[in-house]
Amino acid sequence: MTRIVITCPKDPGKGVTVEVDGVTGPSCGKLTEKIEAALGKVAARQEKAEFHQTSQGQSEHQLQ
Numbered sequence: 001m002t003r004i005v006i007t008c009p010k011d012p013g014k015g016v017t018v019e020v021d022g023v024t025g026p027s028c029g030k031l032t033e034k035i036e037a038a039l040g041k042v043a044a045r046q047e048k049a050e051f052h053q054t055s056q057g058q059s060e061h062q063l064q
Contacts, residue, residue: 004031015043024053 002022009015016039020028028051036042 002031004035006035024050026051 002020005019005021007017007019018032018035018039020031023031
């Protein structure tokens with residue numbers, strides 16, 4: 001099951017975190033493209049181990 005979790009901290013200076021569960025490889029980027037564009041510039045991208053696998057996994061992006 002694919003899930004996208006968007007976390008908005010109380011402190012606006014910390015930025016928004018977008019996390020994808022249930023997919024592997026760069027396909028998570030396709031899932032978050034429109035979300036990233038709507039929220040603004042990607043400040044950091046943290047790839048989880050599943051990003052480099054071909055079975056289901058997770059990846060996380062932080063936006064500001």
